[in-house]
Amino acid sequence: MTDESRLRQVIDAAPILDSIPFSIVATDAHGRIISANAAAERLLGYDAAELVGGPLGKIDAEDRASTGGWEQVLATAVGDHEWVYLRKDGAKVPVCETITALEGTSEEPVGYLAVAYDITQRKLDRAEVEFLENHDPLTKLPTRARLLRHLGDSIAAAEQDGNEVAVLVVDIDHLKRVNDALGLQAGDELLSRIADRLRSWVRATDVVARLGGDEFAIVLSGLQRAEAITSRVDVLLEDLLTTVSIGGHPLAVTVSIGGAVHPPGGPDPAALLKRADLAMEHAKASGRNNFQWYTDDLAEPGEDALALASALRQALRDGGLSVAYQPQVDVRTGRVVGIEALARWHHSELGEVTPDRFIPIAEDGGMIVQLGGWVLRKACRDVASIQRALGRPLRVAVNVSPHQFQSASWLGEITGALNDSGLPPAALELEITESILMDERSGVPDTLKAIRELGVSIVVDDFGRGYSNLAYLGRLPIDKIKIDRSFVTDLVPDDPAPVVDAIILMAHELGMTVVAEGVETAEQERYLRHRGCDEMQGFYYSRGVPTEDVVRTVQQISVF
CATH class of the missing domain: 3.30.70.270 (Reverse transcriptase/Diguanylate cyclase domain)
Structure with missing residues (x-):
């Protein structure tokens, strides 16, 4: 069979090739297209007649013959490889292509078959896998x-x-x-x-x-x-x-x-x-x-969290913790009307361990309910004694963690601390976070109502920072809002602070008291007083002091 007859066989086999789902383009020995099947027409957007007689490069998105003649390119093309075809409309189609030589009477091929199929989806899938391997979903x-x-x-x-x-x-x-x-x-x-x-x-x-x-x-x-x-x-x-x-x-x-x-x-x-x-x-x-x-x-290497947790657990067990009290001053009278209970930990080797270090350890280690309960009981006992020494009422504010609030025994602990100490319920304030107010699970409004029925006041701590949602303030039993110290820090008399102003105005409209924490300068105190803030606390008045110094500190504080 002559080489021409061999190529004629390929052309005459077009009806059979049309039944094959893969794109098949046949060329002569020089890369000139002599036939294309129906799948090639669909893939490339050309009629076969538009392809026949043209170079194979007509369907290539890149120059396949850039490094040599077609004979060299086609002769060395073996096995499956990824390539990109160019459709008639200019769109590029990634394909998996195999080029097979058509043997003739001599050692040289008489032509080639370029068999290909669309791998667009494969490329997209591969890109997605690579993306997910390197990106957060x-x-x-x-x-x-x-x-x-x-x-x-x-x-x-x-x-x-x-x-x-x-x-x-x-x-x-x-x-x-x-x-x-x-x-x-x-x-x-x-x-x-x-x-x-x-x-x-x-x-x-x-x-x-x-x-x-x-x-x-x-x-x-x-x-x-x-x-x-x-x-x-x-x-x-x-x-x-x-x-x-x-x-x-x-x-x-x-x-x-x-x-x-x-x-x-x-x-x-x-x-x-x-x-x-x-x-x-x-x-x-x-x-x-x-x-x-x-x-x-x-x-410098910090303390191992496990070691710190172990030390805190031992401190809770052996009485290694203490409570300091920071005064809260009534702006109108200049009198100390309350104190906030602040947990303190002095370790024999580590020195003073700050609350921002040991409170997270207590939360992660499952000790926060025990720690909070201990602070509540001690604060009630201390303030009952301080009231007797002062000869007048004095409130105490105790922070409550979400874990305590969700504890089934929490109400019982409050009642027990009040009864054991003899502290009047009206003298106790519980400072809760906004996350507790936003907890839509059943039981939160009922627990807040039960606390109020005991005669205990409810304070929203760190208000304005974190996750404020004003909708909760109007429908839940809240007595006081504490402006977060981050808003107080930058206050100056002649520079408006619309967030602070809005909090004070809104709280008063809802019948709530407003206390500002973190007051450290006369300028901050002056701004808050002129805006109608009810109470303040901070280093401007006093740092947290131990129990034995509370009476003297309360008596020394005067109107600024």
Whole structure:
């Protein structure tokens, strides 16, 4: 059979080839198309007649013969390989292609068959798998692993061009409160909203990633002086504080941010990320809702959490804790009308362990109910004694954790503490978090009502920060709102603070008392007094003092 006859067989076999679902394009030895089956027509958008006589390159999205003649290209094309065809309408189609030689009478092939099928879906599936391997499925942000790879590249580039790289770790404050009160779906929606805001804050060359849980990270590369972005981070804090609506609930979100810079330090991206994380933890310990840069003193190894939990458990068992009391002053009279009970822990080796360190340990270690109950009983006993020494009434405010509030024995503990101490119920205030008010599970309104029926007052602590929802204030039995210290810190007499003003006005309209915490300066005191705040507490009046110093401190405080 002659070579021409062999090619004629291929052309004459067109009806058979049309029944095959794969695209089949036949060429002569020089890559000129001599036939195309129906599947090829559907794949490429051409009629066969439009293809015949043209080069195989007509259907290629790339120049297949760029490195040599068609004879070389076709002769060396063996096995399945991925390629891209170009349709008549200009669309590109990824295919899996096999080119098979048609043997003739001589050693040289007389032509070739290019057999292909569309792998668009395969490519999409592969891309999706690769995306999911490198991105968080909820926020669609890169994962920790991808962030570290990018960070490593950024560090290498910085060492070459002399620029700096900054890493920020962003942690949402009290996300667990949202999950507990509104459900995991609301928490997921909040995470997605935060992710969107972080995306809008960064430059096109920066990378935002989700590290997991409530933590995000940002890599800012190509910086001439990384610390110059501090003002931008402050803007980010303000932007994130803007109220968002989650499931119909307006939430005011706060975050704690830590940052680290390279250089200095080695080229290990994980070490740089760890330094930023330590700075974030320092921001949390500094009152949350703020930004801190990493410094070398943060590199000192902290106490192991398990060891600290063990020490706290021993302190609860052996009486190693104490309670300090910070006065609350009536703005109109200048008299101390109440004191807040503050748990304190002095460890023989660790020294003073601050509440922002041991309270989370107590919560994670299942000790917060025991700790809260102990503070309640001691505060009731102490204040009953202090009242007798002063010869007049004095209220005491005790913080209540969500775990205590949800405990079935909580009401019994309140009643027992009052009865054992002889403290009148009207002298006890329970400070609860907004997350308790937002908990829509059954029992919350009934528990609040039962507490009020005992004669005990209910105070909303840290109001205006975290997850404020004004709708709860009008329908739940609340006596007092405590303005969070973060709003008090920046008060100056001639600079309006609309959030503070609105809280005071709203509370008074609802018949509630307003107390401001964290008052440290005469300017802050003056602003709050002029706006009608009812009570204040803070270092301006007194720090927390031990039980034995309360009477003397109360007597010494005068009107400023």
